Amino acid sequence: MNATQPRPTPERLYEPNIIHNPSTWMGIWTPQGWRVHKKRWGNAKCLSITLSGDGNTTFFPGALCDPNTGRVDWQDDLHQKDDLFTDGGLYPCDPRVEYPVGQPRWAVSHTLLCYPVADHGLYTHEYTWDMTHGHLQTHFHKHIQLEQATTDNADGKTVRVCHTPISQTIEGNVHYPLPNSAVRGVWANADKTGPNLYTRRIIQKITMLNGVYAIAPRTPVVQCYGMYAVTPLEAKDSSMFDHGSGECVDTDRLREDWLIPIDEPKLGMMRFPTRTAPSRVYETDIQILAQNFDVVGQTQMDLLEERLGTKQAMGQVGYGLENAVDSDDRGYRGYDSTFDLNNDGVIDERDHELLAKHLGRRVRYNLYLDAYFGGDWLTTSINIGNTEHRPGTPAVADYEYGGGYDAESGTIHLLDTPGPGEPVWVEYHHDVPAEPGENNIRVHLYKEIP
Secondary structure, three states: OOOOOOOOOOOOEEEOOOOOOOOOEEEEEEOOEEEEEEOEEOOEEEEEEEEEEOOOOOEEOOOOOOOOOOOOOOOOOEEOOOOOOOOOOOOOOOOEEEOOOOOEOEOOHHHHOOOOOOEHHHHOEOEEEOOOOOOEEEOEEEEEEEEEEEEOOOOOOEEEOOOOOEOOEEEOOEEEOOOOOOEEEEEOOOOOOOOOOOEEEEEEEEEOOOOOEEEOOOOOEEEEEEEEEOOHHHHOOOOOEOOOOOEEOOHHHHHHOOOOOOOOHHHHOOOOOEEEEEEOOOOEEEEEEOOOEEEOOHHHHHHHHHOOOOEOOOOOOHHHHHOOOOOOOOOOOOOOHHHOOOOOOEOOHHHHHHHHOOOOOEEEOOOOOOOOEOOOEEEOOOEOOOOOOOOOOEEEEEEEEEOOEEOOOOEEEOOOOOOOOOEEEEEEEEEEOOOOEEEEEEEEEEEEOO
16 A cells, blocks of 8 residues: 655745745746746656547546556656756656657747747647646647638738637646737738738837836737847937837837847847846845947857757757756757847858848847747846846837737737738647547656655
């Protein structure tokens, strides 16, 4: 008889901001607020099980129970530093699902850094789980590169796609009915040239929610190009920004006077200097941004040349490929979206030529380096001076938002239209069940070692 008693489900706290020490508490931003749990450090062995898809099933009752005890003998508040599936234990020992086998359906932050579109709510998990009964619910995503559709016959401001539901947000082990970057764009032609009818790029002066997170004024966020710190004196300058919306009304001056490289945002993605500052929240000194500007130089060129020929491959880049804990100070040897200047999924001579044109250019640091976003939030990779995570620090955000969509009906709302009843081409993600196959889903569970 096994005398081991199952550990109770860990307490989840919801709070409006970062209050607990992030070094000892795990936090994730959700639509309900900041969900945190106390990090519990320990050891575990990995138990891998397989499931079989049938082309219809997305709910697997009891799939996460230990096959020997029939119980949920693991807890997702456990962190371990040598876990190969997480970056130094930063993330807890959640179940890890591969479908098909060998294709991770999750992305910890250090893998997201190498995704062309680093949407935390779309890629961090493609499934949710029940800690009480051990059930698994899948939301595997399928990327439709291009699908022809037709705008509605009324005003042409909507279009419906064939495959539903369109993928929605998963954050903190909850599937939320909120749009994210699943819809990438709608174009009036099949080669995706011309304006994207679904998205709009906006550059805004915003205030941060805390030292690293910001709530995006326009949603759903489809892509983020840049996050920039501003000085207190610059924050008082309202001549470049609309008083009501914060939207930039003079992009030339923003580029020339404030040195924000909105024409080539990745030029500012350089390793920035830091300095230490005391923090009561962290209960120690932390690193914050030391200065705002640098010159595009040979170091960036050398790093790009090291990566020439590398291509983006979902689940096979960044931490997911290398298991290279805390490699932010050097980047990853494979594809790194930082050096894919033209955003075509490969680092090649065209990127090299583009960077060469800007050598010697002085730019403001782009703090979206090593960061990612969600459906309604943006981040920086470094605390921009607010060591206690109080709201209100000014910043400039450069991002793209979409018109939104209804997931179940497959209806996409356009921000611009070619007119009623016109053909358009759509790129999007939708949820699918696993295809029929024996043991074509692999699940990794962590059973704690006392």
